[in-house]
Amino acid sequence: MDTAKQKPIRAEILDAAADIIVRQGYDACTMRAVAALVDMKAGSLYYHFKSKDEIVEEILNQGIETLYARVGEAIRGLPQEAPFAQRLSAAVQVHVSSLVGKDQKYMHVYEHLPLIIKRRSRKMREKYAQLWHDLFADGVASGEADAAHDLRLLVPYFLGGLNRVPEWSRTSGASSEQIAGLAVATLLDGIAGRR
Amino acid sequence: MDTAKQKPIRAEILDAAADIIVRQGYDACTMRAVAALVDMKAGSLYYHFKSKDEIVEEILNQGIETLYARVGEAIRGLPQEAPFAQRLSAAVQVHVSSLVGKDQKYMHVYEHLPLIIKRRSRKMREKYAQLWHDLFADGVASGEADAAHDLRLLVPYFLGGLNRVPEWSRTSGASSEQIAGLAVATLLDGIAGRR
Amino acid sequence: MDTAKQKPIRAEILDAAADIIVRQGYDACTMRAVAALVDMKAGSLYYHFKSKDEIVEEILNQGIETLYARVGEAIRGLPQEAPFAQRLSAAVQVHVSSLVGKDQKYMHVYEHLPLIIKRRSRKMREKYAQLWHDLFADGVASGEADAAHDLRLLVPYFLGGLNRVPEWSRTSGASSEQIAGLAVATLLDGIAGRR
Amino acid sequence: MDTAKQKPIRAEILDAAADIIVRQGYDACTMRAVAALVDMKAGSLYYHFKSKDEIVEEILNQGIETLYARVGEAIRGLPQEAPFAQRLSAAVQVHVSSLVGKDQKYMHVYEHLPLIIKRRSRKMREKYAQLWHDLFADGVASGEADAAHDLRLLVPYFLGGLNRVPEWSRTSGASSEQIAGLAVATLLDGIAGRR
DNA sequence: CATGAATGAGTGTTCATTCAT
DNA sequence: GATGAATGAACACTCATTCAT
Numbered sequence: 014m015d016t017a018k019q020k021p022i023r024a025e026i027l028d029a030a031a032d033i034i035v036r037q038g039y040d041a042c043t044m045r046a047v048a049a050l051v052d053m054k055a056g057s058l059y060y061h062f063k064s065k066d067e068i069v070e071e072i073l074n075q076g077i078e079t080l081y082a083r084v085g086e087a088i089r090g091l092p093q094e095a096p097f098a099q100r101l102s103a104a105v106q107v108h109v110s111s112l113v114g115k116d117q118k119y120m121h122v123y124e125h126l127p128l129i130i131k132r133r134s135r136k137m138r139e140k141y142a143q144l145w146h147d148l149f150a151d152g153v154a155s156g157e158a159d160a161a162h163d164l165r166l167l168v169p170y171f172l173g174g175l176n177r178v179p180e181w182s183r184t185s186g187a188s189s190e191q192i193a194g195l196a197v198a199t200l201l202d203g204i205a206g207r208r
Numbered sequence: 209m210d211t212a213k214q215k216p217i218r219a220e221i222l223d224a225a226a227d228i229i230v231r232q233g234y235d236a237c238t239m240r241a242v243a244a245l246v247d248m249k250a251g252s253l254y255y256h257f258k259s260k261d262e263i264v265e266e267i268l269n270q271g272i273e274t275l276y277a278r279v280g281e282a283i284r285g286l287p288q289e290a291p292f293a294q295r296l297s298a299a300v301q302v303h304v305s306s307l308v309g310k311d312q313k314y315m316h317v318y319e320h321l322p323l324i325i326k327r328r329s330r331k332m333r334e335k336y337a338q339l340w341h342d343l344f345a346d347g348v349a350s351g352e353a354d355a356a357h358d359l360r361l362l363v364p365y366f367l368g369g370l371n372r373v374p375e376w377s378r379t380s381g382a383s384s385e386q387i388a389g390l391a392v393a394t395l396l397d398g399i400a401g402r403r
Numbered sequence: 404m405d406t407a408k409q410k411p412i413r414a415e416i417l418d419a420a421a422d423i424i425v426r427q428g429y430d431a432c433t434m435r436a437v438a439a440l441v442d443m444k445a446g447s448l449y450y451h452f453k454s455k456d457e458i459v460e461e462i463l464n465q466g467i468e469t470l471y472a473r474v475g476e477a478i479r480g481l482p483q484e485a486p487f488a489q490r491l492s493a494a495v496q497v498h499v500s501s502l503v504g505k506d507q508k509y510m511h512v513y514e515h516l517p518l519i520i521k522r523r524s525r526k527m528r529e530k531y532a533q534l535w536h537d538l539f540a541d542g543v544a545s546g547e548a549d550a551a552h553d554l555r556l557l558v559p560y561f562l563g564g565l566n567r568v569p570e571w572s573r574t575s576g577a578s579s580e581q582i583a584g585l586a587v588a589t590l591l592d593g594i595a596g597r598r
Numbered sequence: 599m600d601t602a603k604q605k606p607i608r609a610e611i612l613d614a615a616a617d618i619i620v621r622q623g624y625d626a627c628t629m630r631a632v633a634a635l636v637d638m639k640a641g642s643l644y645y646h647f648k649s650k651d652e653i654v655e656e657i658l659n660q661g662i663e664t665l666y667a668r669v670g671e672a673i674r675g676l677p678q679e680a681p682f683a684q685r686l687s688a689a690v691q692v693h694v695s696s697l698v699g700k701d702q703k704y705m706h707v708y709e710h711l712p713l714i715i716k717r718r719s720r721k722m723r724e725k726y727a728q729l730w731h732d733l734f735a736d737g738v739a740s741g742e743a744d745a746a747h748d749l750r751l752l753v754p755y756f757l758g759g760l761n762r763v764p765e766w767s768r769t770s771g772a773s774s775e776q777i778a779g780l781a782v783a784t785l786l787d788g789i790a791g792r793r
Numbered sequence: 794c795a796t797g798a799a800t801g802a803g804t805g806t807t808c809a810t811t812c813a814t
Numbered sequence: 815g816a817t818g819a820a821t822g823a824a825c826a827c828t829c830a831t832t833c834a835t
Contacts, residue, residue, distance in 0.1 A: 022798085044825080053798095056801075056802090064826080129233050163386075171369065175369075178368070185364070191361065198356075199365075204347075204354045205293070205397055445829090445831085559762065560762070567758025589747065629805060638819095641808085800830105803828085812817105
């Protein structure tokens with residue numbers, strides 16, 4: 014629904030870089046490769062960014078920040094008295110669809126980065142984890158979630174599973190709704206057979 | 209069953225490389241760095257390996273192969289009629305402790321590698337996933353696991369969560385038993401509050 | 404005789420460039436740096452100068468030309484029959500104080516330039532050397548200076564020493580009068596002890 | 599008189615670099631240019647030196663250290679009671695001929711370096727200046743040199759003039775003996791005409 | 794007059810790899 | 815088996831310069 018087709022150049026560069034990282038890995042994301050994708054020469058990128066690091070960092074932040082904003086909105090968009098299951102479901106739905114959504118490659122970038130670079134976005138990621146932690150804590154407080162589990166373990170464990178999604182969603186051909194449904198159902202009720 | 213303490217040189221090289229990758233990242237793992245760790249010069253490594261890639265690939269495979277063997281053994285080591293919950297628990301226990309165990313650095317290597325290299329170990333990893341798939345399928349067949357879930361989604365989702373473990377086990381300070389327990393419990397029974 | 408405080412832009416640019424060269428060295432003197440100092444963008448400088456070289460060359464020439472003019476004036480300002488020692492003293496005084504004077508940065512530029520660029524100002528520098536040569540030749544002609552020395556050697560040797568002045572005047576803390584005095588005294592009478 | 603024509607490669611590289619600096623200036627002394635002169639590719643230089651800086655620094659030190667050693671020897675080689683004029687003459691002679699000597703390009707390098715780099719060899723240069731300072735101080739102590747001059751000014755002034763020598767010795771065509779003679783004579787007795 | 798944006802040639806440096814010895 | 819020495823291709827980055835607007 015955008016009127017202007019042409020994005021600002023900064024955004025185009027970020028897009029190109031994210032694209033390469035997600036499709037070919039961080040090592041393939043050289044300044045020359047990025048430049049080629051936006052029809053430039055490598056040196057020209059430095060007019061728009063101070064360094065390669067600045068590019069990666071911005072992609073990284075833009076990714077989680079968007080995710081943080083979206084999931085937060087999804088939760089707050091529900092009525093005050095919405096049950097835990099519904100809140101969880103909404104959050105998972107948004108998280109997964111953001112990860113799988115086509116043009117949301119910014120969110121996939123993280124998993125392809127060398128550890129040394131990942132560490133840089135730790136703060137923002139911790140903020141995001143806190144969002145989920147609070148969601149679960151509310152569930153426990155209201156008795157809708159089992160208090161038996163240590164949330165400090167449960168939350169990263171659950172998110173960890175969710176984040177692996179893009180890696181295999183492509184090959185399995187599942188929709189984001191299916192994936193979100195599976196995650197919520199197994200998390201809430203487990204998979205033990207009911208006789 | 210080796211008599212001497214000294215490992216064959218090939219193994220020493222693999223060890224050194226794995227060490228560097230896990231501790232300093234893939235980018236720091238140059239042939240010179242590896243050579244230095246085994247008291248050689250870079251060029252000499254080529255007498256033992258055809259290329260750097262061969263080294264990394266071997267580390268990679270050795271990691272999952274060991275994991276595959278161990279988990280397989282753990283399952284087969286149980287009595288034929290052992291209940292699903294017990295088989296699952298045993299498998300998870302071994303998987304997690306292998307990932308967290310200190311000297312099992314070979315298994316940590318994967319998370320540090322660039323995309324292009326990761327892709328190379330796909331075949332072996334699929335074989336490993338199949339092991340788990342079969343475990344779950346048995347559970348479904350015996351009615352001990354809920355047939356409602358598509359195993360093609362469930363298995364990678366579950367393993368995905370498990371594999372994220374080393375990333376946060378260090379900061380949370382949880383033991384591998386705690387982690388395995390949490391994973392099995394939530395998977396089987398969910399976290400929904402029982403009123 | 405300018406009415407306003409604001410120098411013409413060309414002069415401002417030269418000033419900025421000279422400033423950077425003297426304070427941070429020639430390598431730091433990029434078009435961007437110069438532009439920043441005069442509140443412009445690099446490209447805009449090309450409206451005022453054809454190239455970076457033109458800027459540097461102009462600074463260079465302006466430096467020696469000023470020196471040439473000043474020393475020439477100082478000599479011609481003396482009465483026709485002024486003794487050689489006095490003429491020499493006046494010339495040295497002006498030369499040294501120009502080099503050491505705080506706002507005379509244009510004269511310091513030379514010592515920071517790369518060989519290739521230095522070579523370009525040779526002509527102007529030879530003209531300046533000629534000024535000194537003539538001064539000495541007059542001294543010889545009148546018998547006030549020893550005819551034994553080849554002026555083709557003596558003049559550059561003497562000027563060479565004088566030009567090194569700024570390099571150590573800062574650390575020695577000597578005034579330009581002291582320095583000029585020393586130079587004239589040793590040149591005229593030598594340092595051999597008189598018993 | 600050397601038996602082996604082939605110098606060690608390190609020395610060859612230093613030679614090449616010094617050559618370029620002296621003939622074309624520091625800016626022209628790129629790793630690629632140096633490499634070309636020793637029939638190598640730029641990257642290969644890094645097998646022998648850690649960085650470009652290391653090369654320059656070594657040239658710099660080698661230059662003054664040799665000079666320091668030679669001049670020191672020349673002075674100490676004279677009989678204990680040699681008069682000041684003779685000692686001075688010997689020192690100047692060695693200094694000048696070292697600067698002008700064909701294969702002594704290492705000593706010319708200094709004058710072509712950007713100030714920032716020059717500063718690095720300050721310590722060694724101060725040591726060298728001290729050598730001269732002592733020589734003059736001895737002369738003053740014995741009454742052979744005029745005590746009226748501040749040696750802290752005189753020594754750098756004199757050396758400064760001497761160092762400018764190579765710049766014009768080529769064009770003037772004077773021999774190093776002539777130059778040294780001129781320097782010693784004017785320094786000792788001045789140029790004032792004797793009536 | 795000035796700028797935003799780009800270019801092309803070049804910089805120092807790194808690294809997997811090769812190979813004669 | 816191992817090394818010293820070299821290579822070639824790449825990398826991130828810089829800078830003088832150009833030019834349409």
